[in-house]
Amino acid sequence: MLRSLKLEPEKCTGCLQCEMACSYEQEGVFNPAKSRIKVFTFHHEGVFAPYTCTQCDEAWCMHACPVDAIVVNAATGSKDVLNDVCVGCKVCTIACPFGTVNYNQDTGKVIKCDLCGGDPACAKACPTEAITYVDADQTGLERMRAYAAQSAQISPGS
Amino acid sequence: MAWTGKILRVDLSSGTCIAEPLNMEWATQYLGQRGLASKYLSEEIDPTVDALSAGNKFIMVTGPLTGTMASTGGRYSVVTKSPLTGTIACSNSGGFIGAEMKNAGWDMIIFEGKADSPVYLYLENEKAELLPADDLWGLSVWATDEALHRKHQDPQLRIACVGRSAEAGCLYAGVINDLHRAAGRSGVGTVMASKNLKAVAVRGTRGVGNIKDPVGFMQATEAAKQVLADNAVTSQGLPTYGTQVLMNVINEVGAMPTRNMREVRFEGASNISGEAMHEPRKSDGKPNLVTNAACFGCTIACGRISTIDKGHFTVKNKPEYWGASGGLEYEAAWALGSDTGVDDLDALTYVNFLCNEDGFDPISFGATVAAAMELFEMGVLTEKDTGGLEMRFGSAEALTRSAELTMTGEGFGKELGLGSKRLCEKYGHPELSMTVKGQEFPAYDPRGIQGMGLAYATSNRGACHLRGYTVSSEVMGIPEKTDPLVTDGKAGLVKAFQDATAAVDSAGLCIFTTFAWTLADIAPQIDAACEGGWTMEKLAEVGERIWNLERDFNLAAGLTGKDDTLPKRLLKDAANTGPAQGRVNELDKMLPEYYELRGWNVEGVPTESTRQRLGL
Amino acid sequence: MHAMKVTLKLYASLTRYLPPGSGRHEAELDVAEGTTPAAIIDRYKLPLELTHLVFINGVFVDRESRDETELRDGDQLAIFPPVAGG
Numbered sequence: 001m002l003r004s005l006k007l008e009p010e011k012c013t014g015c016l017q018c019e020m021a022c023s024y025e026q027e028g029v030f031n032p033a034k035s036r037i038k039v040f041t042f043h044h045e046g047v048f049a050p051y052t053c054t055q056c057d058e059a060w061c062m063h064a065c066p067v068d069a070i071v072v073n074a075a076t077g078s079k080d081v082l083n084d085v086c087v088g089c090k091v092c093t094i095a096c097p098f099g100t101v102n103y104n105q106d107t108g109k110v111i112k113c114d115l116c117g118g119d120p121a122c123a124k125a126c127p128t129e130a131i132t133y134v135d136a137d138q139t140g141l142e143r144m145r146a147y148a149a150q151s152a153q154i155s156p157g158s
Numbered sequence: 159m160a161w162t163g164k165i166l167r168v169d170l171s172s173g174t175c176i177a178e179p180l181n182m183e184w185a186t187q188y189l190g191q192r193g194l195a196s197k198y199l200s201e202e203i204d205p206t207v208d209a210l211s212a213g214n215k216f217i218m219v220t221g222p223l224t225g226t227m228a229s230t231g232g233r234y235s236v237v238t239k240s241p242l243t244g245t246i247a248c249s250n251s252g253g254f255i256g257a258e259m260k261n262a263g264w265d266m267i268i269f270e271g272k273a274d275s276p277v278y279l280y281l282e283n284e285k286a287e288l289l290p291a292d293d294l295w296g297l298s299v300w301a302t303d304e305a306l307h308r309k310h311q312d313p314q315l316r317i318a319c320v321g322r323s324a325e326a327g328c329l330y331a332g333v334i335n336d337l338h339r340a341a342g343r344s345g346v347g348t349v350m351a352s353k354n355l356k357a358v359a360v361r362g363t364r365g366v367g368n369i370k371d372p373v374g375f376m377q378a379t380e381a382a383k384q385v386l387a388d389n390a391v392t393s394q395g396l397p398t399y400g401t402q403v404l405m406n407v408i409n410e411v412g413a414m415p416t417r418n419m420r421e422v423r424f425e426g427a428s429n430i431s432g433e434a435m436h437e438p439r440k441s442d443g444k445p446n447l448v449t450n451a452a453c454f455g456c457t458i459a460c461g462r463i464s465t466i467d468k469g470h471f472t473v474k475n476k477p478e479y480w481g482a483s484g485g486l487e488y489e490a491a492w493a494l495g496s497d498t499g500v501d502d503l504d505a506l507t508y509v510n511f512l513c514n515e516d517g518f519d520p521i522s523f524g525a526t527v528a529a530a531m532e533l534f535e536m537g538v539l540t541e542k543d544t545g546g547l548e549m550r551f552g553s554a555e556a557l558t559r560s561a562e563l564t565m566t567g568e569g570f571g572k573e574l575g576l577g578s579k580r581l582c583e584k585y586g587h588p589e590l591s592m593t594v595k596g597q598e599f600p601a602y603d604p605r606g607i608q609g610m611g612l613a614y615a616t617s618n619r620g621a622c623h624l625r626g627y628t629v630s631s632e633v634m635g636i637p638e639k640t641d642p643l644v645t646d647g648k649a650g651l652v653k654a655f656q657d658a659t660a661a662v663d664s665a666g667l668c669i670f671t672t673f674a675w676t677l678a679d680i681a682p683q684i685d686a687a688c689e690g691g692w693t694m695e696k697l698a699e700v701g702e703r704i705w706n707l708e709r710d711f712n713l714a715a716g717l718t719g720k721d722d723t724l725p726k727r728l729l730k731d732a733a734n735t736g737p738a739q740g741r742v743n744e745l746d747k748m749l750p751e752y753y754e755l756r757g758w759n760v761e762g763v764p765t766e767s768t769r770q771r772l773g774l
Numbered sequence: 775m776h777a778m779k780v781t782l783k784l785y786a787s788l789t790r791y792l793p794p795g796s797g798r799h800e801a802e803l804d805v806a807e808g809t810t811p812a813a814i815i816d817r818y819k820l821p822l823e824l825t826h827l828v829f830i831n832g833v834f835v836d837r838e839s840r841d842e843t844e845l846r847d848g849d850q851l852a853i854f855p856p857v858a859g860g
Contacts (some may be wrong), residue, residue: 013397013459015452016254020227023365024376028228031261031365033314041338044481046448046463106363125227127387127457390823390856401859406785410852412832428798433786439797460859488859627860634858635827639834673858689857703847737832 002136004075005037005113005120007050011130014041014048021125025116034104035045036113037122039130050131052122053100053113061112064095070112078115086110089104159368160222160687161185162265166286166455168279168369170353171212171271175279175286180265187773189697191221192248193664193704195237195266199246200707205715209241209345210352212272218259218318218358219267222688225260225366225454228379229386230668232257232454234335239715239770240344241352242329242522242577243596243620246711249332249346250460250624251318253372256360258316260686261362273354278306278319281360291356298322298515298565299334319357321516322348324724326567328575330522330598338484338514339453344597344619347517375686382671382679383457385706388444389674391636396460396469396670397450401488402432404601409496411633411642412736413606415599416496417551418528419592419725422603426501430491434503441467444755446503448482461484464507472508472558479511486510489623492601493524498531499551509561516565522577525598527560529578529590538585589726595620595717604724605733609634609640609648611743612752615722616652618708624669626656636673643737645744649751657701664704703772706756706764710774718763724747776803778847783812783827787855788825791818811842811851827854 019035027034037052059079062070068091069085072078088108092101101112113120115133123133134141163180181198188194195217207213207729216238221302223231234256240247261266262283276291294302299321306317316336324331324347331347341347369375386392395403408414408425415762416424435447444465445589465484466473473479486494486506491514494506495704513520533539534549541548545563547570549556563571573581578598582591592599597620604611610630617625628651632642640651658677662669665684677694685692712721723729728743753760757768764774783800784792792801797804805814813830828835828853845851 013450013452013456015456015459016454017227017229017457020455024227027365028372029365031363032257033261033363033373034302034365043483046451046465046482047450048451127229127383128459239779390826391858395786395855395857396859399857399859403857404859407827407854408858410783410829410832410854411834433789433799623860629860630858633827634856635856639836641834670860714854 003133004055004136004139005052005108005115005123006132006134006139007052008130009049009050011128012039012048012050013128014039015127017125017127018050018122019075021121025121026111034111036111051100053079053095054098055113057113060095060097061101066091071115076115076118078113080114081110081112081139085111159370159409159689160226160366162260162368165263165266166264166281167356168267168269168286168288169271170269170273170277170288170355173273175288186685187700188704189222189661189664189684189700190265191219191224191233191334191664191666192235192237192250193660193700193707195219195235196246196248196704196707196711198266199237199239200711203239205239207239207713209239209244209349212353214239214349216346216349216353217266218271220256220260220265221463221664223683224666226369226687227376227380227455228667228683229383230455230671231666232456233663233665233666233668234259236333236341236346238346238349238371240346240619241348242345244715245595245619245620245717246344246708247344248663249341249343251333251335251339251341252357252456252668253336254285254454255316255318255358255622256666257454258360258362261267261364262360262364263362263364267358269353269355272352276354276356278355278357278359278464280310281358282364283364292440294356295325296322299517300337300515302357303337306357310359312361315359315361316360317357319517320351321518322566323516323518323564324348324351324577326572326575327662328518328567329577330519330565330575332517332519334514334517340517340519341512342519343521343622369687370689372684375683378682378686380704382675382683385679386457386671386674389632391673392458392671394460396673397463399432400450400460400553402435402462402486402491404488405431405491406433407633408602409571411606412733412738413603414492414496414643415592415601415603417499417589418497418532419599419603419727420532421639422606422738424499425498426499426502429501430495430503430506435452435462435464435485439467443664447485453668456668460670463650465731466504466507470504470508472505479508483511484514485652489600490524494557496601497524498557500554500557502554505554505558509558512561512565518564518575519607521600522598523561523564523574525592526578526581527557529554529582529592530560530574531556532590533582533587537585543570566752592725592727593621594724595721597621602629603738604728605741606736606738607642608645608748609642609651610744611657611724611728611745612648612748615724615749616752618705618712624659626652626659627669627738628652628655630673631653634741638678643741645747649748649755652752653755656705657698659701661697661701662699699772703774706772706774707766713763719753722762776807778807779803779810780847780849780851781850782804782818783850785852785854786857788820788853791820793818800818801858805845809845810837810841810843811845812836815840823851824855826856
């Protein structure tokens with residue numbers, strides 16, 4: 001079963017434990033600036049929203065790469081960057097419609113979420129379950145359940 | 159080793175920014191943050207210096223765990239000499255800038271001298287430069303934040319700055335970071351402004367590595383996070399209701415200082431409580447509280463994000479206040495509410511926004527307004543003095559107008575900005591100033607919570623709840639319940655809380671973790687991160703060393719044991735209701751024992767053997 | 775035995791256990807003489823782990839005394855879950 005990262009802004013408190021966990025897993029230091037997942041604060045709305053790569057099937061970044069440095073990880077479905085192949089041309093960062101592939105000026109390569117090989121550190125670190133790693137076919141299940149409950153209550157007689 | 163080992167020394171007079179190595183001997187004696195910067199300040203300035211002169215220094219400091227995955231590891235402090243109290247000041251703040259400093263590679267920034275004209279520090283990793291801030295001077299905190307983000311085209315820049323209150327000389331101006339987190343007390347922002355330093359903008363992309371035992375550190379921090387997650391206070395009470403969960407409890411036990419501490423219960427408490435912040439408003443059906451929010455790395459997330467009813471008189475036709483922003487904490491809600499007799503939640507939230515917008519301490523401000531209201535009702539302060547403001551207890555209009563004046567130092571706001579001690583002295587009633595060492599009380603009446611009387615009287619930065627929060631034991635039963643009306647054993651309790659707090663602060667952690675954690679949870683996290691063998695015992699000893707160092711600074715600054723006292727009202731006028739009815743604070747029963755436990759002589763001076771024992 | 779009136783006050787996460795028709799945080803109860811805080815906690819099915827702080831007229835009642843301390847006419851019984859702040 002493939003899994004996906006499920007992100008729920010309404011549960012996020014903006015603590016950045018995910019960013020630290022990501023950078024620690026990927027870079028060996030606590031460094032939100034190098035995190036593959038980012039939490040955005042919308043101050044005036046009082047909203048915190050985590051965002052990262054959704055691992056598109058027909059990934060723009062992968063197709064755009066002129067040196068085939070982005071490949072599918074068969075085990076997890078993630079699109080992984082091969083560091084020794086990447087030439088740092090950044091075409092993938094332009095191709096990605098979501099902005100989730102980014103250049104790392106310290107290494108001259110691009111970085112993106114690779115689901116930590118199937119055990120994402122961000123999801124483990126999140127204290128409020130705003131980030132979970134769930135069945136890729138069922139990311140909408142909880143929301144469906146909520147609406148099902150609502151509709152059941154809205155029309156109890158029908 | 160968790161410390162970056164590097165400090166930045168900024169000479170504002172000459173305009174230089176120079177990196178120097180951290181004194182590692184001091185780091186092992188004082189840990190970091192509060193303790194370490196207090197050591198630097200003590201060594202580097204004359205304690206008798208005028209706090210607002212170029213001779214004072216202004217230090218921003220992180221702890222070894224700041225910027226790490228330890229829960230709440232995002233704290234930083236501002237350490238300087240206070241213009242409000244004349245004591246050493248350390249104001250601690252969360253938010254994100256502390257971790258950003260650390261990510262940029264710095265343990266500490268020491269500002270010295272005074273710039274000829276307004277400047278701000280721009281810090282991008284190793285690059286540090288002072289840039290002109292003439293165009294920022296006269297702007298609020300919020301406007302400064304926006305202007306700097308725009309100028310540097312960098313949304314990820316973290317900014318700490320002063321607002322217009324500090325520029326106008328308000329003696330309890332704070333340094334606001336990340337729009338609504340504050341190094342709030344003792345006028346540390348006033349010192350920053352006195353140096354013509356408007357802001358510090360930081361961008362760090364180097365990260366925090368250097369952990370002594372990375373695997374052990376991840377295990378220790380994960381175990382400690384689980385303790386927070388399993389504890390009802392840190393996993394439910396604080397995220398749901400924030401610190402404001404205390405409003406009804408403290409009122410219930412009759413320790414809610416009300417109307418300039420004349421009374422000990424506030425009839426309007428439930429209208430301004432944490433629970434009330436969840437209730438839908440009559441007008442628009444929305445609650446005051448939008449969401450809870452975390453500081454960097456915090457798995458508790460007690461912060462409040464609130465809105466004000468758009469139709470409320472304070473913000474009608476002012477859309478700039480219609481969005482969400484930092485909401486009321488308990489101490490602010492108390493000072494702005496109970497202490498002034500105002501129970502209008504939206505009005506308090508509005509004033510809280512203004513305190514953030516222009517960087518002034520809501521505790522000292524609210525308490526000063528309360529003193530003004532008492533003076534006004536006595537007829538000593540008149541409308542002629544206030545510019546027509548009717549300063550009556552319970553008047554939301556008087557409170558909100560006072561805040562609008564204080565934020566820019568306009569008219570009567572200039573006087574309110576000097577704090578309750580100076581206000582009450584000016585009008586001939588110094589006894590009505592509810593302060594210790596010139597700093598206003600927070601939200602616990604020491605007639606109903608005896609230990610807090612001693613904690614206030616002996617706090618090294620004037621009246622303060624965050625120097626020894628025995629409320630935790632005396633009211634909430636954490637770590638174990640003691641009787642709030644009893645003085646026996648309180649000297650030891652206060653000392654233990656004071657020392658432990660100094661250690662927790664110095665690690666870069668938040669004191670709220672200690673509602674669930676003990677030093678036994680904290681020591682392994684520090685020990686895995688830092689060289690030096692950090693046991694519980696060592697932490698307690700470091701805490702005690704810090705406490706005595708701060709005491710020494712204050713003694714050298716001219717304070718004496720006579721300053722370890724409380725206003726007459728709390729020592730002579732009995733509580734009028736509740737369990738403490740008929741009681742005053744019995745400080746005299748606790749203070750001598752406290753001095754003895756501390757190893758101080760009867761005048762409150764550390765003895766030679768105490769100094770030797772602590773290596774002072 | 776005659777009935778007496780006591781005020782039950784519940785706060786924070788306990789508020790929802792107040793009987794219907796109560797005020798924001800309190801309800802006036804008719805109780806028999808000799809009623810203890812423990813009996814009221816039981817009657818309103820308050821989860822025991824949430825009854826962290828029990829006060830009668832603002833004075834703390836420790837866990838062991840909850841089924842021994844008898845309420846008196848006009849008493850205010852306030853109960854809080856584990857809370858802290860500052």
